[in-house]
Structure formats: C-alpha cells, structure tokens
Amino acid sequence: MTRSQNVLAGLLLAGLLAPHAVSAEGYQTPPPELAALVDAPRTPLQSLNPQGDAVLQTHRPGLPAIADVAQPELKLAGLRLNPRMRAASRFDFGSALTLLDVKSGKSRPVTGLPARPRIADNAWSPDGKQVALSLWGDRGVELWLLDAASARVRRLGDFHLNASSGRGFAWMGAQLLVKLLPAGQGPAPEKPSTPTGPNIQQSAGGALSQTRTYPDLLKTPYDADLLDYELNSQLALVDLSGRTKLIGKPDRYLSVQASPDRRYLLATKLQRPYSTLVPLNRFPRRIEVLNLQGDSVHLVAQRPLLERMPSGNDAVETGPREVQWRTDAPATLFWAEAQDGGDPSTPAKARDALYLLPAPFQQPPLKLQELASRFAGIQWGRGDLALVSEYWWKTRDLKVWRVRPAEPDHAPTLLNRRSSEDRYADPGSPAMVSNADGLPVLQTSPDGGSLYLLGEGASPEGDRPFIDQLNLADNKATRLWRSQAPWYEAPMAVLDGGKTALLSREQADAPPNLYLKTLGQGGGLKQLTFFPHPTPQLKNVQKRQLRYKRADGIDLTATLYLPPGYDAKRDGPLPMLMWAYPAEFKSADAASQVTDSPYRFNRVGYWGPEALLARGYVVLDDPSMPIVGAGKQEPNDTYLPQLKMDAQAAVDEVVRLGVADRDRIAIGGHSYGAFMTANLLAHTRLFRAGIARSGAYNRTLTPFGFQSEERDFWQAKDVYQAMSPFNYAEQIKDALLLIHGEADNNPGTFPIQSERMYQALQGLGGTVRLAMLPAESHGYRARESILHMLWEEDRWLDQFVKRAKPRAQGTAAR
Numbered sequence: 001m002t003r004s005q006n007v008l009a010g011l012l013l014a015g016l017l018a019p020h021a022v023s024a025e026g027y028q029t030p031p032p033e034l035a036a037l038v039d040a041p042r043t044p045l046q047s048l049n050p051q052g053d054a055v056l057q058t059h060r061p062g063l064p065a066i067a068d069v070a071q072p073e074l075k076l077a078g079l080r081l082n083p084r085m086r087a088a089s090r091f092d093f094g095s096a097l098t099l100l101d102v103k104s105g106k107s108r109p110v111t112g113l114p115a116r117p118r119i120a121d122n123a124w125s126p127d128g129k130q131v132a133l134s135l136w137g138d139r140g141v142e143l144w145l146l147d148a149a150s151a152r153v154r155r156l157g158d159f160h161l162n163a164s165s166g167r168g169f170a171w172m173g174a175q176l177l178v179k180l181l182p183a184g185q186g187p188a189p190e191k192p193s194t195p196t197g198p199n200i201q202q203s204a205g206g207a208l209s210q211t212r213t214y215p216d217l218l219k220t221p222y223d224a225d226l227l228d229y230e231l232n233s234q235l236a237l238v239d240l241s242g243r244t245k246l247i248g249k250p251d252r253y254l255s256v257q258a259s260p261d262r263r264y265l266l267a268t269k270l271q272r273p274y275s276t277l278v279p280l281n282r283f284p285r286r287i288e289v290l291n292l293q294g295d296s297v298h299l300v301a302q303r304p305l306l307e308r309m310p311s312g313n314d315a316v317e318t319g320p321r322e323v324q325w326r327t328d329a330p331a332t333l334f335w336a337e338a339q340d341g342g343d344p345s346t347p348a349k350a351r352d353a354l355y356l357l358p359a360p361f362q363q364p365p366l367k368l369q370e371l372a373s374r375f376a377g378i379q380w381g382r383g384d385l386a387l388v389s390e391y392w393w394k395t396r397d398l399k400v401w402r403v404r405p406a407e408p409d410h411a412p413t414l415l416n417r418r419s420s421e422d423r424y425a426d427p428g429s430p431a432m433v434s435n436a437d438g439l440p441v442l443q444t445s446p447d448g449g450s451l452y453l454l455g456e457g458a459s460p461e462g463d464r465p466f467i468d469q470l471n472l473a474d475n476k477a478t479r480l481w482r483s484q485a486p487w488y489e490a491p492m493a494v495l496d497g498g499k500t501a502l503l504s505r506e507q508a509d510a511p512p513n514l515y516l517k518t519l520g521q522g523g524g525l526k527q528l529t530f531f532p533h534p535t536p537q538l539k540n541v542q543k544r545q546l547r548y549k550r551a552d553g554i555d556l557t558a559t560l561y562l563p564p565g566y567d568a569k570r571d572g573p574l575p576m577l578m579w580a581y582p583a584e585f586k587s588a589d590a591a592s593q594v595t596d597s598p599y600r601f602n603r604v605g606y607w608g609p610e611a612l613l614a615r616g617y618v619v620l621d622d623p624s625m626p627i628v629g630a631g632k633q634e635p636n637d638t639y640l641p642q643l644k645m646d647a648q649a650a651v652d653e654v655v656r657l658g659v660a661d662r663d664r665i666a667i668g669g670h671s672y673g674a675f676m677t678a679n680l681l682a683h684t685r686l687f688r689a690g691i692a693r694s695g696a697y698n699r700t701l702t703p704f705g706f707q708s709e710e711r712d713f714w715q716a717k718d719v720y721q722a723m724s725p726f727n728y729a730e731q732i733k734d735a736l737l738l739i740h741g742e743a744d745n746n747p748g749t750f751p752i753q754s755e756r757m758y759q760a761l762q763g764l765g766g767t768v769r770l771a772m773l774p775a776e777s778h779g780y781r782a783r784e785s786i787l788h789m790l791w792e793e794d795r796w797l798d799q800f801v802k803r804a805k806p807r808a809q810g811t812a813a814r
C-alpha cells in the first residue's frame with residue numbers, strides 16, 4: 001500500500017474502530033489572567049481631517065457577543081451581507097466619538113448620538129468642518145452628520161443607505177453622493193420551495209486558466225436573483241439639510257465616484273451573466289461616465305465574464321482596468337490596459353500602457369506611458385508631477401517613475417528601482433494630502449520643489465521610521481527626522497509646510513500615543529493623547545530581538561518575550577510557544593534582513609501567542625521562516641528542507657540562551673502558519689505539540705495555486721504532494737490542536753481542510769483535537785469564540801507541553 005492508501009484506509013476504519021464523540025462542552029472560559037486580555041481596553045481609531053488640525057477618535061467597545069456574530073448572513077459571490085441592514089456584514093463598530101485639537105491637545109466628546117450607537121464608517125468633508133457618519137439603526141444603515149465646531153451630530157433625512165458594496169456615501173463638494181435603498185423595491189425574493197431543475201455547470205474548453213478555490217460562490221438561479229436585489233441601489237445627492245435629489249434610475253452599482261469638478265460620475269454597474277465558478281470581482285461589468293441626471297455620456301469599458309484568465313500571478317484582464325479619475329484635474333479619466341493580452345507568458349516589450357481621456361470624452365485617449373511590467377498604482381500631484389509604480393511579481397522588480405501628465409512628450413524619469421523584498425532599500429512612500437476637492441494628491445513643499453517620503457526605515461538595527469524630503473530637481477533625499485531608540489515612532493502626517501509632524505510614539509512598556517513633533521535639530525515634542533497601558537498586569541514583560549543563523553548561513557530574526565520577573569539563571573528554562581508564518585523570497589539577502597523593532601510596545605493581546613505569557617510561558621514570536629528560491633528556482637521546490645532548517649535554528653537559539661526547555665516547546669500558527677505547523681509536526685520531532693488555526697493541509701484541494709505558488713497542481717505535482725502534511729499524517733506523533741471557523745471566508749482554507757486532517761489523525765491513532773467555531777470566518781470575532789479559543793490553547797499546552805516529561809533518548813528531529 002502507498003502512504004496515501006494507508007491514510008485513506010485509516011479513514012475508512014475510523015468509524016468502526018474509534019467512534020467519533022460529539023462534544024457537549026459548550027463555550028468555555030479560560031483562566032482569569034487570559035480572560036482579562038480579551039476584555040482589555042481598545043485604542044480608539046484616529047482620523048485626521050484634511051487641514052491637519054483635528055483628529056476624529058472613534059472609541060470601540062469590547063468584542064461582540066456570539067448572538068451578534070451569528071445573525072443571518074448572506075454569502076453571495078464572495079460578498080457577505082447582512083440582509084436586514086443591506087450592508088456588508090461587520091461587527092467592529094464604534095460606540096463613541098471625540099474630537100481632538102492637534103495644536104492644543106484638547107479633546108471634546110461628541111454629543112447627540114443615539115443610545116448604544118453602532119458607528120460603521122466616517123469621512124471628513126473637504127473643508128474639515130463636517131464629518132459624515134454611517135450608523136446601523138433598527139431598520140437599516142443611516143446617514144448622520146457631525147458638525148466639528150459644535151461637536152454635535154444629527155441624522156440626515158429618514159432614508160437608508162445601501163452599503164452592500166462600499167460604505168454607501170462620499171463627499172461631493174459641500175453635499176454627499178449616496179447610494180440609497182430604492183423606494184418601493186419590496187421584500188427580497190423568496191427561495192423556491194421546490195427545485196426547478198438541476199444546477200448545471202459546463203466548460204467549452206480553452207487555454208490553461210488559473211481559477212483558485214473561492215468561497216461563497218453562487219450556486220443557483222435564486223442566488224443570482226438575490227444578489228441583484230441586494231446590490232440594487234438608487235444614486236442621490238444629499239445636502240446638509242438632508243434634502244435628496246435622485247440621479248437616474250436604480251441599478252446594480254458596485255462603485256460610483258464623482259469627478260473633481262463635480263460634473264460627472266464614474267459608475268461601475270454589475271452585468272449578467274453571472275458565474276458559479278468565480279466571485280463577483282470577475283463578473284461582467286459596465287464602466288461608464290454619467291451626468292448628474294444619470295444619463296450615460298461615455299462608455300469606458302464593457303468587461304465580459306472572466307471565468308478564464310491566463311495562468312500566473314502577473315496575469316491581468318484585457319481592456320481598460322484600474323479606471324479612475326485623475327484627482328488633480330477637473331474631469332480626466334485614467335486607466336491601464338494590457339499590451340500582451342494579459343498573459344505574462346507572452347513575450348512583449350511593453351506589458352501595460354497608461355491612458356488619459358479628458359472631458360468631454362470625444363477625442364482618442366492620450367497615452368501617458370508604456371510599462372515593461374504591470375501597472376501597480378499612480379499618485380497624482382499636478383500637471384508636471386505624478387508617480388507611477390510598476391511591478392513584476394515573477395522577479396519582484398519594482399520601479400517608480402515620475403511622469404508629467406500635462407506634458408505627454410516629456411519622457412518619464414525613473415526615481416527608484418529595487419526588489420520589493422529589499423526592505424532596507426525602501427525609500428518610503430510619498431506623503432499625501434487632500435486638495436480643495438477632498439481628493440488625495442501628492443504633498444509638496446511650500447515652494448513645490450520637493451516631496452515628503454514617509455518610510456518604515458528597515459535596517460540591521462530594526463525598523464526606525466523616518467521622514468525624508470525628496471528634491472524633484474536632482475532626485476536627492478534629505479533626512480528631516482528619524483525615530484530614535486529607545487522609542488518606536490511612526491510618522492502619520494507632515495504638517496505646517498514641513499515644520500511639524502504628527503507621530504505615533506510607543507515604547508516597550510508604553511502604548512502608542514499621538515505626539516506633535518517640531519522638525520529640525522532640537523525640535524520640541526508635545527504629547528496629544530494619553531492612552532493608558534491596556535494590560536498593566538503584564539507591563540514588565542521582557543522583550544528581546546534575536547539574530548541567529550540558519551544552517552546554510554542565512555541570517556534569521558525573531559522576537560523573544562519573557563514573563564514578568566523571569567530570570568534565566570535563577571529560574572532556568574521554561575516551556576515555550578513558538579508562533580510563525582513562512583514567507584517566500586527570491587534572494588537569500590532579502591530573507592536575511594532584520595524585521596520589526598525591539599522598541600515597539602509589548603502588546604499582549606488575545607490573538608497572538610503573547611497571551612500565553614500570562615500563563616508562564618516563554619514566547620518566540622514571528623521567527624523568520626524564509627523559503628528562498630533564487631534565480632529560476634521556485635521557493636516551494638525546497639520548501640520542506642528549508643522549513644526544517646528554519647525551525648531547527650530557532651529551537652537551537654532559545655535553548656542556547658537558556659530560556660526554553662528543548663523537551664517542552666510547542667509550535668503554532670494561523671492560516672499559512674497552521675499549514676507550517678502541521679508540516680513541522682509531520683517532518684520533525686522538534687516540538688511536543690502544535691496549535692493550527694484555520695489552516696489548509698491538503699494542497700490537492702487548492703489545485704490552481706496557493707499563497708505565492710503560481711503553478712497549478714498538474715504543473716508541479718511533486719511539490720503539491722510533498723508540501724501537503726495530510727499525505728504524511730501517519731508521521732505526526734505529537735499532539736495537534738486544530739481550530740477552525742465554521743464559516744471560513746478565506747480562499748483555500750475551507751473548513752473541510754481541518755475536518756479531513758482531524759479524521760486522518762483520529763483514524764491513524766494520533767493525538768488530535770478539533771474545535772470548530774460556529775459562525776466564525778477566517779478571523780474569529782465573537783467574545784465567546786475568543787475566550788474558548790484561549791481555553792483550548794491553554795489546556796492543550798498545559799497537558800502536552802508544560803507537564804510533558806522528557807523525551808526518550810533517541811527521539812530526534814527527522
């Protein structure tokens with residue numbers, strides 16, 4: 001018998017030899033020290049106004065209850081919708097608002113909100129005097145208005161928004177462009193009680209196509225009708241008094257954007273026929289320009305159904321894509337268009353071309369630039385200044401060009417070229433500001449001759465964020481400021497013409513707070529917010545950034561956390577949880593670069609491994625797990641030997657430091673980290689237990705690529721088979737805890753992955769437990785689910801790691 005046949009035989013016998021018990025435990029609560037992390041205060045969300053002088057702070061309550069998370073939810077073509085609200089399902093609402101004055105540091109509570117508000121989205125007006133808000137009410141999504149001067153809110157009109165795709169509102173000068181629920185639409189279509197016939201799928205053949213495993217696809221004609229109903233919306237303009245002016249007739253609008261001069265609307269409408277094979281973003285759509293009466297004045301593109309796409313991560317659709325308004329011109333369309341049929345395997349000098357088309361859209365489009373790789377984004381500034389990014393995934397080659405939109409005969413200037421993996425060479429991202437129309441444009445110095453670059457500042461010392469001023473005349477950067485130890489400071493905005501900056505500032509034992517920094521030597525620093533430590537009981541957690549080598553010489557990085565008061569010489573090695581997530585690289589140098597900073601706040605939350613510090617474990621967070629494929633070699637060709645070297649190096653380092661007991665180490669991870677966990681248990685004996693959350697374990701169930709793997713199963717059968725820990729389930733001799741959300745919405749990590757892995761291990765006599773969390777998707781949201789997750793992890797580690805006896809001699813890594 002082959003290995004796979006042995007596993008399958010075990011599955012067939014499982015029901016006879018080991019009856020599957022149904023748990024009646026219900027939701028469990030972990031020890032108080034872990035439960036306290038779930039209920040710790042959450043830092044408010046911050047939104048700076050266009051003028052840079054006020055911040056809207058959205059305060060968030062504790063986690064939602066399972067009763068809220070488990071409300072009815074529609075799953076249609078990749079969308080997850082709340083049918084009662086006609087909005088995308090969400091559960092992380094704001095519960096209160098404050099306004100912070102940047103210069104004085106004074107804050108004011110916002111009044112006028114309803115009792116127990118559920119604040120969903122917000123947007124500052126272009127003049128910074130108002131904030132539009134959407135709130136979930138009893139009968140739908142409502143539009144509210146916050147007056148910044150009085151710090152008081154009021155509801156606009158008695159209508160409801162359609163927030164099924166997007167937030168449903170946007171500023172358009174001094175009024176709001178909204179998507180309303182159509183008047184008189186009636187109830188949603190009812191599901192037929194009797195089937196009308198079989199649900200058919202058919203392919204007429206064609207070229208190789210890359211179609212990954214997508215969740216929540218349409219299955220029946222009824223699903224298609226329900227999608228139509230949910231997306232149907234009425235465009236309208238709403239003034240500050242709440243009066244509405246309807247625009248055209250209701251339609252299935254996916255997005256609508258007003259031109260900067262507010263004369264036109266760029267609308268994307270969903271079209272039939274739909275598909276049961278791909279999600280909504282590959283359905284047919286009509287992209288057109290409307291006037292304010294709702295009439296079509298220009299058709300930009302009629303995109304067909306994209307059930308078949310060329311293979312490869314550099315593949316794109318044909319025809320206009322990335323259609324948008326130029327933000328620094330009255331009404332000029334912009335788009336990219338493939339020059340190689342969208343197929344990266346087709347030889348071509350130019351892969352993409354960029355086009356401009358100004359109103360009234362009657363002339364042929366102007367070609368702005370041809371690109372040797374794929375268009376990756378554009379940032380507008382003015383007639384002689386825009387930044388274009390292009391990228392080729394296969395080589396990780398990233399370029400940034402300066403173009404002059406008003407001077408098409410002027411050749412583009414290359415500003416930067418690097419590997420996207422090379423964090424040390426990252427020059428930073430240009431600072432953006434809102435123009436008079438409330439649209440993002442490049443922020444320039446007062447004389448217009450420079451840009452400001454905000455960067456993470458990756459270096460051998462760790463991340464040290466910076467602000468540079470880039471001279472556009474000679475492309476030379478001058479450093480204005482850099483984060484200094486022992487603080488981690490991240491720039492949020494450059495203010496006052498480059499004189500000051502708004503920073504988020506934190507330290508190992510001090511949570512992030514906002515500061516106003518005067519730039520220049522000896523510049524002052526003023527604290528604006530005073531958020532307390534959310535978990536003071538763990539304030540004295542010790543943190544170290546480790547640097548060590550893999551067996552082949554590649555430098556690796558990890559963050560080591562030690563419990564408060566722990567001393568290695570006095571207390572000896574402790575049980576440890578290692579939590580990781582592999583990453584693919586095309587060069588060993590990039591894989592060796594230092595990540596993160598030793599000065600970041602020790603945020604001990606419920607989601608990551610740090611929670612176990614409260615239970616006396618040492619934690620090794622995010623140890624480097626690089627999988628390198630230099631040149632023509634693909635990283636996954638040698639996935640397993642590299643993964644084993646990564647893990648061995650991390651274990652050897654913590655044992656060498658005397659902080660971890662080699663016989664009491666667990667490995668864990670979420671998603672691709674769960675996949676890694678199962679592989680390490682299958683191919684090594686480095687760990688006494690594993691925790692695998694929401695993972696995938698059989699790569700034949702993701703046959704058209706996964707993670708960064710662009711080859712399909714039939715092109716790389718050996719790779720898919722070797723990387724699937726399901727195929728080696730009989731080699732897993734240590735305890736594995738599987739946790740998965742029953743409603744996982746992530747492509748490739750369908751719940752069946754954990755169910756089948758559990759069945760394999762159970763049938764083979766392995767030590768395994770599977771916890772399926774009701775109503776939870778790829779990330780878990782309900783308070784009860786999070787508490788139960790921690791209970792599972794704590795109990796598993798206590799039994800199989802903390803109280804583990806030394807291994808028998810001769811048990812070694814495979």
